[in-house]
Amino acid sequence: MAVKTYSVKKDGSTKLSANFTVREFACKDGSDAVKIDLDNVAVLQKIRDHFGKSVHINSAYRTVAYNARIGGVKDSNHTKGMAADIVVSGVDPLKVYLYADSIGAGGVIYYPNSRFCHIDTRKPKVRLITLDKKTYYAEPTNxxxxxxxxxxxxxxxxxxxxxxxxxxxxxxxxxxxxxxxxxxxxxxxxxxxxxxxxxxxxxxxxxxx
Ligand SMILES: [Zn+2]
Incomplete structure (x- = not known):
């Protein structure tokens, strides 16, 4: 895990990889400090390269207060800077789930109804589908x-x-x-x-x- 803390004001335009900048990972509540796990950025960049399409980050870092306000799960990996909810332009999020799985991402969650995919660096790995963001169905391992x-x-x-x-x-x-x-x-x-x-x-x- 390689979580670093940045300032949106100072480092907003700083490139984290070929296609991602610090600003894209900022909390939506306007907080200046932003935690970013560079291992997760590496996974996102692989996804970007694989599909050759732009990756839009709906939500990455969340302060604990903001996470609670939007109803995120307690201790969400978003609050640790380890997670990103993404939409790959023109790509079915199921395919994003399957590709992220194939390259060994930590946590991968498919949201078929909201049409996005959550990617994080947790260990051990999890693979989940949720239809309503309340109940999560885990990919069977047996x-x-x-x-x-x-x-x-x-x-x-x-x-x-x-x-x-x-x-x-x-x-x-x-x-x-x-x-x-x-x-x-x-x-x-x-x-x-x-x-x-x-x-x-x-x-x-x-x-x-
Ligand atoms: Zn998420």
Missing amino acids: SLKKGSIGGGVKWVQLMLKYAGYVLSADGKFGATTVAAVKDFQKKHGLTVDGSFGHKTKAKLKEALM
């Missing part, structure tokens, strides 16, 4: 199968939906989910067992990238 329930199943179901499957994301690994997983496995040369394990997950993410 194998899921018929009868599994919970947030991991919801993550799988949402990803299957993004891949074009028609199913309800209810967090229950039932017959419809099994059928979708089997169809996906068949089309991608995987063992057709209807279980969602490591190989199926990797292939699904690859297909959506």
Whole structure:
């Protein structure tokens, strides 16, 4: 972690990387001091280079007071200068999530309804989807199968939906989910067992990238 503190007034135009300046990371409440994790800037620059499109930072550093005012989670990584909510011009934020995941970013959160992606440098890594900014569904790290329930199943179901499957994301690994997983496995040369394990997950993410 390489968090540095800058002054927007003094360092606003200072370049942190080829495409990012200090000013872009400032708190929206007008505070002069801004904390920036240069490791996160490096990830953002990789994203910028990969897509070749401008990256707009909706929100990066937040003072504790500002974070509380806008309803951010307590101890948010934004208050430590470790996080940025970004929109890549003309790019589906799902693709930003998948790319940030593939390059090993710390925390990656996909906000499908607000159309942005949160990137941070936390450890251990997390991969989340939230539809309402209240409930977060974590990408499963273990194998899921018929009868599994919970947030991991919801993550799988949402990803299957993004891949074009028609199913309800209810967090229950039932017959419809099994059928979708089997169809996906068949089309991608995987063992057709209807279980969602490591190989199926990797292939699904690859297909959506
Ligand atoms: Zn965020």
